[in-house]
Amino acid sequence: MVPLEKTEKRRQEIITAAAAHLVAHGFQNSGLRAIAQSAGISDRMIMYYFDTKEDLVAAALEMIGANIAAGMDDAVPQGNATPRQILDALQDALLSEEAQAIMRLWFEIIGLAMRGQQPYEQTAARLLQQSEEQIRAKLRADQKHRAREVLATLEGRVMVELLVE
Amino acid sequence: MVPLEKTEKRRQEIITAAAAHLVAHGFQNSGLRAIAQSAGISDRMIMYYFDTKEDLVAAALEMIGANIAAGMDDAVPQGNATPRQILDALQDALLSEEAQAIMRLWFEIIGLAMRGQQPYEQTAARLLQQSEEQIRAKLRADQKHRAREVLATLEGRVMVELLVE
DNA sequence: ACATTTTTGTAGCGTATGCTACGTTTTTTA
DNA sequence: TAAAAAACGTAGCATACGCTACAAAAATGT
Numbered sequence A, B: 001m002v003p004l005e006k007t008e009k010r011r012q013e014i015i016t017a018a019a020a021h022l023v024a025h026g027f028q029n030s031g032l033r034a035i036a037q038s039a040g041i042s043d044r045m046i047m048y049y050f051d052t053k054e055d056l057v058a059a060a061l062e063m064i065g066a067n068i069a070a071g072m073d074d075a076v077p078q079g080n081a082t083p084r085q086i087l088d089a090l091q092d093a094l095l096s097e098e099a100q101a102i103m104r105l106w107f108e109i110i111g112l113a114m115r116g117q118q119p120y121e122q123t124a125a126r127l128l129q130q131s132e133e134q135i136r137a138k139l140r141a142d143q144k145h146r147a148r149e150v151l152a153t154l155e156g157r158v159m160v161e162l163l164v165e
Numbered sequence C: 001a002c003a004t005t006t007t008t009g010t011a012g013c014g015t016a017t018g019c020t021a022c023g024t025t026t027t028t029t030a
Numbered sequence D: 001t002a003a004a005a006a007a008c009g010t011a012g013c014a015t016a017c018g019c020t021a022c023a024a025a026a027a028t029g030t
Helices: A005-025 A032-039 A043-049 A053-075 A083-094 A097-113 A120-138 A141-163 B005-025 B032-039 B043-049 B053-075 B083-094 B097-113 B120-138 B141-163
Strands: none
Touching: A005 A032, A005 A043, A005 A053, A005 A097, A032 A043, A043 A053, A053 A083, A053 A097, A053 A120, A083 A097, A083 A120, A083 A141, A097 A120, A097 A141, A097 B097, A097 B141, A120 A141, A120 B141, A141 B097, A141 B120, A141 B141, B005 B032, B005 B043, B005 B053, B005 B097, B032 B043, B043 B053, B053 B083, B053 B097, B053 B120, B083 B097, B083 B120, B083 B141, B097 B120, B097 B141, B120 B141
């Protein structure tokens, strides 16, 4: 047992709790102490299981990114779709009541990524590229070159919709 | 002289300096002391001319918003344009070398607005609505109903372009 | 049973933040 | 010119942040 089973399990629990806290509260009130309280431990323990806060946040963002990707994958019926079909299906999914909190966090990540700081920039760039590939996979063969366009339009629509009452 | 000419002039100078600092450095390293240094004064003086830091930031954001709006207005040749023409012209303008820094700040504002905190949410919502109206004014009469769509696509394109290598 | 390692609690350090107390200089007004 | 107001400098407060020192408890291995 090289990475120690029990420790690794505890790490995952903390990552899950941190991800939930971030989705619920955003980055504003997500200091070590607040996250620790949401996880039911002390901030001291976070530093025990993770070298830095950034390590924990990066892990939590990775989990959140995976959730977004999974949600997008579920939202589009199958392959061989038209751009408009994909766009509408994804927009409905990402603006649904359950997805709104995570989408708000997503655009918070975007904002933090804009000056190149880690782990936000890497998370944002990776998830964008991954999303583009997902969309491309769902598009009809003769429309695959429009994946980037669909992605951009989707992001813009969701962003505007979340901000303009 | 009700609001005191000299004081008001000084306030405007500070607002301009603060806006330039925000565009150059983003919100990350924009504490009172850093902004004050960019303005060539002490943080004490900022509190003398403004009740709170938020007051100064709100004024700076208003100035920045006006700059963005003016840039968008200049970018589109005239009225009676097609959605694609407007979209392409605005995308080129907002992604130009000079506009990139301000656009990065814009998406930082978006991120901060996502949890409803002021003055970011108000600034973001107002500028989005204003942009939609500007676009609508440039569109051909039979295409004006597509202003929101053009705006969303524009925002998405710029955002993706700024983040994917 | 003992020694060693793993896990946890308490307290606090160093730094940065927005903001203020207090005093001094400069300008304005009478 | 004296008094009042405006403009500014120095120093520091209170709070929050990420993180650490130190030691005690709990688990583990021999």
